[in-house]
Amino acid sequence: MFGQALGGREPVMSALQNLQAIGQEHGCDAIIAVKLMQYPTSAGPAVVAYGTGVKFAKP
Secondary structure, three states: OEEEEEOOOOHHHHHHHHHHHHHHHOOOOEEEEEEEEEEEEOOEEEEEEEEEEEOOOOO
16 A cells, blocks of 8 residues: 655655555554655655555454
8 A cells, every 4th residue: 555645844744644544444453564755746755655554353
């Protein structure tokens, strides 16, 4: 999964929040192994947060 953000005051935080929202949409209990990548664009930095969503087993 990935969350992304373009420009803004805190693009890293926005990308992580977008990643968390996508995880919730897919029924994940947690996001692990996050990798942040930044790409320069004419509109400002584009930040992409890649992560793996996990769902915990019910006992």
